[in-house]
Amino acid sequence: MEGQDLAQAYRLFECIQCGRCTGGCPMSLKTRFNIRRLIYEALVYENIDLQSKEVLWDCSTCATCTLRCPKGLDPTDIVIGMRSILVEGGRIPPTIRDALKSLAIRGNPLTMAKEERADWAEGLGVKEISEGAKVLYFVGCSPSYDPRVQRVAKALVQAFKKADVDFGILGNEEVCCGSEARRVGETGLFEMLQELNLETLEPYPVELMVTTSPHCYNAFQNEYQGLDFKVQHYTQFVAGLIDEGKLPLSKEVKRIVTYQDPCFLGKQNKIFEEPRKILKSIPGLELRELDRSRERSLCCEGGGGRMWAEGTNPEERLAHTRVQEAMDLGAEVLATACPFCLLTLEDAAKTVAGEIEVMDIMELVVEAL
Amino acid sequence: MEPRRKGLKPAALVIGGGIAGMQASLDIANAGFLVYLIEREPSIGGHMAQLDKTFPTLDCSSCILTPKMVDVARHPNIQLISYAEVVGVDGGIGHFKVRVKQKPRYVDVDRCTGCGLCVEACRLKGRITSEFDVGVSKRGAAYIPFPQAVPLKATIDPERCVFITRGVCGKIPACKEACAAEAIDFEQKEEMTELEVRAIIVATGFDLFDAHLKPEFGYGLYPNVITGLQFERLSSASGPTRGKITLNGQEPKKVVFIQCVGSRDKSVGVEYCSRVCCMYTAKQAHLVKEKIPDAEVTVLYIDVRAFGKGFEEFYDRVRGEGVVYRRGNPAEIYKKGERLIVMVEDTLLGESVQLEADLVVLATGITPRGDAENLADLLRLPSSSDGFFQEAHPKLRPVDTEREGVYLAGCCQGPKDIPDAVAQAKAAASSAIITLRNCMEVI
Numbered sequence: 022m023e024g025q026d027l028a029q030a031y032r033l034f035e036c037i038q039c040g041r042c043t044g045g046c047p048m049s050l051k052t053r054f055n056i057r058r059l060i061y062e063a064l065v066y067e068n069i070d071l072q073s074k075e076v077l078w079d080c081s082t083c084a085t086c087t088l089r090c091p092k093g094l095d096p097t098d099i100v101i102g103m104r105s106i107l108v109e110g111g112r113i114p115p116t117i118r119d120a121l122k123s124l125a126i127r128g129n130p131l132t133m134a135k136e137e138r139a140d141w142a143e144g145l146g147v148k149e150i151s152e153g154a155k156v157l158y159f160v161g162c163s164p165s166y167d168p169r170v171q172r173v174a175k176a177l178v179q180a181f182k183k184a185d186v187d188f189g190i191l192g193n194e195e196v197c198c199g200s201e202a203r204r205v206g207e208t209g210l211f212e213m214l215q216e217l218n219l220e221t222l223e224p225y226p227v228e229l230m231v232t233t234s235p236h237c238y239n240a241f242q243n244e245y246q247g248l249d250f251k252v253q254h255y256t257q258f259v260a261g262l263i264d265e266g267k268l269p270l271s272k273e274v275k276r277i278v279t280y281q282d283p284c285f286l287g288k289q290n291k292i293f294e295e296p297r298k299i300l301k302s303i304p305g306l307e308l309r310e311l312d313r314s315r316e317r318s319l320c321c322e323g324g325g326g327r328m329w330a331e332g333t334n335p336e337e338r339l340a341h342t343r344v345q346e347a348m349d350l351g352a353e354v355l356a357t358a359c360p361f362c363l364l365t366l367e368d369a370a371k372t373v374a375g376e377i378e379v380m381d382i383m384e385l386v387v388e389a390l
Numbered sequence: 391m392e393p394r395r396k397g398l399k400p401a402a403l404v405i406g407g408g409i410a411g412m413q414a415s416l417d418i419a420n421a422g423f424l425v426y427l428i429e430r431e432p433s434i435g436g437h438m439a440q441l442d443k444t445f446p447t448l449d450c451s452s453c454i455l456t457p458k459m460v461d462v463a464r465h466p467n468i469q470l471i472s473y474a475e476v477v478g479v480d481g482g483i484g485h486f487k488v489r490v491k492q493k494p495r496y497v498d499v500d501r502c503t504g505c506g507l508c509v510e511a512c513r514l515k516g517r518i519t520s521e522f523d524v525g526v527s528k529r530g531a532a533y534i535p536f537p538q539a540v541p542l543k544a545t546i547d548p549e550r551c552v553f554i555t556r557g558v559c560g561k562i563p564a565c566k567e568a569c570a571a572e573a574i575d576f577e578q579k580e581e582m583t584e585l586e587v588r589a590i591i592v593a594t595g596f597d598l599f600d601a602h603l604k605p606e607f608g609y610g611l612y613p614n615v616i617t618g619l620q621f622e623r624l625s626s627a628s629g630p631t632r633g634k635i636t637l638n639g640q641e642p643k644k645v646v647f648i649q650c651v652g653s654r655d656k657s658v659g660v661e662y663c664s665r666v667c668c669m670y671t672a673k674q675a676h677l678v679k680e681k682i683p684d685a686e687v688t689v690l691y692i693d694v695r696a697f698g699k700g701f702e703e704f705y706d707r708v709r710g711e712g713v714v715y716r717r718g719n720p721a722e723i724y725k726k727g728e729r730l731i732v733m734v735e736d737t738l739l740g741e742s743v744q745l746e747a748d749l750v751v752l753a754t755g756i757t758p759r760g761d762a763e764n765l766a767d768l769l770r771l772p773s774s775s776d777g778f779f780q781e782a783h784p785k786l787r788p789v790d791t792e793r794e795g796v797y798l799a800g801c802c803q804g805p806k807d808i809p810d811a812v813a814q815a816k817a818a819a820s821s822a823i824i825t826l827r828n829c830m831e832v833i
Binding site: 037038039040041042043044045046049050055057058085088089090091092093312313315316317 | 605606608650654655656657692693717718719720721722723724725733734735736737740742744
């Protein structure tokens with residue numbers, strides 16, 4: 022693709038080169054990735070040489086740039102567009118290629134078997150949506166397969182049961198929402214997964230879908246076309262249950278907790294209050310805010326395909342910075358509400374001196390049940 | 391057209407007592423017509439009264455403004471109605487009927503000498519955010535907004551005064567006890583007046599962009615992130631720090647100015663350039679260098695718009711004084727220990743940098759007043775897409791409106807600096823005077 026085509030497709034002529042995108046980019050401090058400059062190159066070079074731009078894979082699609090842009094442009098989408106050119110040309114990091122292959126064949130990026138997707142729920146008495154339920158719990162890939170994140174799915178089930186929620190899961194019919202496929206530039210694969218999910222969902226009279234992951238939430242809420250029911254992230258749903266008195270949190274959880282705003286929940290969907298509301302409803306829990314929180318929250322580097330690729334500077338990790346900030350705050354627990362944050366932060370916590378536990382909000386909720 | 395009543399001079403109404411409204415009032419009054427000048431705050435003066443120096447000449451703002459305020463108050467043809475609001479407008483050109491609500495000051499202005507004893511005595515002294523000092527200082531419930539206020543009369547804040555809100559303030563309210571002139575009057579009620587005027591000038595000014603709407607800069611969270619107007623109060627010799635630029639008694643040594651906060655920014659619904667921020671920032675950068683010579687001063691900008699008379703020269707001078715201009719608009723501010731870190735890409739280097747700062751000044755832009763829509767409804771005035779009142783023709787009728795007999799002056803029509811606001815005020819006054827004269831001829 023020529024620079025001019027990119028410029029037309031993404032309205033790059035409107036860019037004033039103010040630098041807010043790159044200034045706010047968490048990656049620009051640790052790698053040579055500079056989206057402002059890439060936009061400029063696409064504008065002024067007849068042919069922009071994307072093939073040599075390995076840095077394009079550094080972006081975690083946290084979308085801080087999009088949030089900051091004063092001209093209503095979407096630099097995140099520009100990165101995705103540039104990546105799709107690389108993907109088309111077959112220039113793609115092998116680990117991402119493997120994940121995409123697995124997505125196409127097995128409906129998950131973790132190279133796990135399709136028929137094992139619902140194994141985590143065995144013995145929990147969770148019904149399948151085909152048996153009829155108003156609320157569909159869309160589990161997601163990591164919560165289905167990753168042993169660490171399975172604990173979050175199980176905690177959600179426990180809370181739903183306690184609150185007498187009439188819910189079901191898609192079981193082995195569930196496939197990836199496609200959010201990450203879209204973000205690494207595989208638009209075709211995203212569309213295929215969207216179609217699969219829509220087909221699967223079609224016969225069920227679902228009123229509400231609740232997701233574990235903010236990434237799935239964002240895809241269904243903002244990117245899927247043709248869903249005829251409401252979508253909520255679990256923090257919204259659970260905060261509602263607490264509000265309505267359906268989920269009494271009675272046991273004390275005497276811990277000092279801080280909260281990492283997941284980018285796809287906070288910055289991208291402005292869901293800042295509900296997670297805090299849940300944490301504040303837990304008796305005995307002390308919530309301390311990180312200096313960089315809400316709109317200024319720091320990305321964990323888990324999105325945009327970065328769960329599968331290291332980027333050009335794997336040594337310095339933002340998740341590590343984040344864990345350190347949480348420890349400086351005197352937090353005993355760094356809580357989050359996103360499977361990717363949970364995994365990256367927990368990884369980082371292993372490498373810092375001192376003790377801090379990384380937990381999902383739901384794990385704290387079930388401690389209080 | 392109504393017949394002119396005998397013995398009455400034809401009158402105009404000016405809404406808003408900032409520099410534009412004052413200038414328009416003086417011009418119409420000097421032409422021999424009567425002017426009702428309505429100001430909603432306790433004093434006239436507007437934003438210009440809050441400024442320290444003015445760009446690019448560095449005139450002291452209140453030194454050039456105060457004499458004009460006094461002229462307004464003393465002019466035999468100007469009836470100043472302060473602490474009042476326009477609540478209804480009927481009729482049309484030549485015969486407007488305007489209803490005005492006089493808010494109770496709870497102070498008898500005929501008795502009040504402006505001595506300030508009540509201000510000193512008020513039990514809430516130092517507990518209420520001062521609007522005039524934009525939060526840099528605190529006032530009491532009984533207050534005079536600033537020492538040069540016109541009229542120099544005390545006002546009691548009905549929302550905060552303990553006696554008004556709760557009915558009790560000690561045995562006798564402290565202000566009442568302190569006032570030798572017996573001017574405190576808690577029995578005062580709101581009063582409605584009707585005025586007959588032939589022309590109306592709208593000069594209601596602007597609000598500053600609310601920096602809380604850019605949460606990435608931590609305004610309201612970090613005490614050393616302030617707005618340009620707060621800087622004016624810090625720098626003003628008559629301000630709370632007597633012109634010393636200090637925060638908690640500390641002189642900042644690394645000062646960062648951020649341009650275009652709430653201007654040219656679609657993400658907060660402000661598409662236009664506010665026209666004054668480039669130059670007021672240059673002026674403030676100069677003031678820091680003048681008052682704290684060893685301070686490192688950095689201005690972060692997108693484009694510098696120095697388009698007015700003497701502006702580019704002033705911009706050259708400020709850089710010559712050692713102020714560093716770096717191209718790039720910051721994305722975020724966070725805290726590292728006691729210092730602020732400003733995250734910005736220096737776009738000329740193509741590098742992201744983290745600048746340390748102990749004071750950050752946000753060059754907040756000019757927005758339409760929060761109550762502009764309300765006034766637009768009252769006057770049946772159209773607004774342009776940016777929310778400012780719309781002139782009848784962008785080139786050839788810049789002070790007229792769609793409504794005959796109603797004219798615009800100053801920032802209510804769009805962002806302006808002081809000379810432009812004054813020029814427009816004089817143009818609006820000229821239009822109003824033509825209307826006033828034509829009405830006389832008809833009769």
